[in-house]
Amino acid sequence: MKAYDPVVSIKAPFKHWDALNQLTDNPSLDNTSTPEEDAEFTRITRNQEIAAMACVARTSPTTSAESVCSLLYDAGYRLVSASSK
Numbered sequence: 001m002k003a004y005d006p007v008v009s010i011k012a013p014f015k016h017w018d019a020l021n022q023l024t025d026n027p028s029l030d031n032t033s034t035p036e037e038d039a040e041f042t043r044i045t046r047n048q049e050i051a052a053m054a055c056v057a058r059t060s061p062t063t064s065a066e067s068v069c070s071l072l073y074d075a076g077y078r079l080v081s082a083s084s085k
Contacts, residue, residue: 053077 033041056075060067 053072056071056077057068060071
C-alpha cells in the first residue's frame with residue numbers, strides 16, 4: 001500500500017492556457033504605458049516614499065531637523081545631488 005501524498009498539483013484549466021492567457025494576438029507589440037499611467041505610477045511611488053520617510057521621522061525623540069535627518073540617514077535614505085548624477 002502506498003503512503004498518502006497530500007501534495008496536489010494544480011493544472012491549468014485549459015490545454016493551451018499560455019496561448020489563451022496572452023494580452024494580444026501579436027506578441028511583437030510592446031506593452032507600453034500611457035503618459036497618464038506613467039504620471040500616476042510616479043505619483044504613487046512618490047507618496048509611498050514620503051510615507052516611509054514619515055514613519056522613520058515619527059520615531060525621532062525630538063523635532064529637531066538634525067535628529068530627523070539622522071534617523072533618515074541611518075534608515076538608508078540619501079540625497080542625490082545634480083552634480084553626482
